[in-house]
Amino acid sequence: xxxxxxxxxxxxxxxxxxxxxxxxxxxxxxxxxxxxxxxxxxxxxxxxxxxxxxxxxxxxxxxxxxxxxxxxxxxxxxxxxxxxxxxxxxxxxxxxxxxxxxxxxxxxxxxx
Amino acid sequence: xxxxxxxxxxxxxxxxxxxxxxxxxxxxxxxxxxxxxxxxxxxxxxxxxxxxxxxxxxxxxxxxxxxxxxxxxxxxxxxxxxxxxxxxxxxxxxxxxxxxxxxxxxxxxxxx
Numbered sequence: 001x002x003x004x005x006x007x008x009x010x011x012x013x014x015x016x017x018x019x020x021x022x023x024x025x026x027x028x029x030x031x032x033x034x035x036x037x038x039x040x041x042x043x044x045x046x047x048x049x050x051x052x053x054x055x056x057x058x059x060x061x062x063x064x065x066x067x068x069x070x071x072x073x074x075x076x077x078x079x080x081x082x083x084x085x086x087x088x089x090x091x092x093x094x095x096x097x098x099x100x101x102x103x104x105x106x107x108x109x110x111x112x
Numbered sequence: 113x114x115x116x117x118x119x120x121x122x123x124x125x126x127x128x129x130x131x132x133x134x135x136x137x138x139x140x141x142x143x144x145x146x147x148x149x150x151x152x153x154x155x156x157x158x159x160x161x162x163x164x165x166x167x168x169x170x171x172x173x174x175x176x177x178x179x180x181x182x183x184x185x186x187x188x189x190x191x192x193x194x195x196x197x198x199x200x201x202x203x204x205x206x207x208x209x210x211x212x213x214x215x216x217x218x219x220x221x222x223x224x
Contacts, residue, residue, distance in 0.1 A: 004154070032211060043116070043215040044155075044202070089155065093210040098143055098162050100210045102154040 002027045002094045006103025013110055019077045021088055021106045026071065029095035033066060033073045036089040038105075044089060048075070080110045116216035118203050123221045125197075131190040133219045135203030141214070142207060144186040146178065149200040149218070161186055193223045 003026045013019045023033075034049035050057045050064045050073065057064045063076040073092075077084055087107050091100040119134045135144065143162050147155040159168040161180045168176065175197075177189040190197055200220050204213040 006154075009152075034212075036215075041217075043217045045215070046212055049211070098167070098209045099145070099157050099160060100213065101157070102147075104152065104154045 002030055002092050002101035004090060004092050004101050004103045006090050006106060008106060009104065010107045011109070013080050013108070015081060015110055015112050016079055019080050019084070019108055019110070021075045021090065021108070022072065023074065023090035023092075023103050024070075024072045025092040025101075027092070027095060028068075028071065030092040031095060032093040032100075033064070034091050034100070035062075035064065035075050036091070036102075038087040038089065040086075077108075080108075082110050082112060084108060085110045116203055116205055116214050118201075118216035118219050120219060121217060123219055125190075125193045125221065125223050127194060127223055128192050131193050131197070131221060131223075133188040133201055133203075133221070135186045135188070135205075135216055136184050137205040137214070137216075138184055139205060139207065139214065140183060141205035142183075143205060143209065144180065145204040145206075145213065146176070146186070146188045147202040147204065148172075149202055155202060158188070193221075195223050197221060198223045 006023045031052035036044040037047045038044040048062045066073045089105045090103045116137045125131045145160040146158045149155045180186045200218045202218045203216040206213045
């Protein structure tokens with residue numbers, strides 16, 4: 001099966017700066033890489049995803065990069081706001097199966 | 113309505129007793145998933161239903177059961193709870209394989 005490593009586990013940034021979270025995966029056949037945001041007491045919500053036919057995707061202050069050779073993908077949040085403070089999970093699909101393997105999560109803390 | 117509902121939100125159980133958790137969605141999604149989430153760990157897939165077909169992960173095969181009486185409902189059943197079952201249990205559903213999974217708020221199970 002797939003294995004996903006996510007770093008850092010905790011990330012502290014100042015409001016207005018950027019934040020980056022990195023994930024690596026093992027299965028070169030994985031082709032779908034979503035990012036979920038979970039706020040305290042809330043359910044995880046899909047915020048952006050990228051498929052293996054793309055190297056970069058951007059939406060509403062979020063950028064995802066995918067490096068298939070290195071089996072690495074990353075989330076970049078530009079101009080962070082206190083509302084971006086949350087737990088973020090990356091995931092990769094287990095190719096051929098109807099399932100995702102998640103990273104351990106990153107707690108992002110944005111201070112004013 | 114993109115809501116996945118879970119009941120109960122909190123569950124206290126005694127060691128050796130059974131536990132039944134409920135999940136529902138009205139999005140007509142063909143796949144429903146159950147994850148176990150412990151602190152500082154990645155959400156771990158326990159099992160999923162694709163339509164009426166149950167797929168259980170090999171390492172949790174004997175610990176968890178599930179039923180899906182109709183497209184909207186899916187249960188997670190623990191026959192005899194142990195202390196190690198204390199965790200957050202997240203239900204998710206998707207229309208198209210592992211893509212765009214919608215998560216419920218989770219059930220926090222505490223086994224004493």
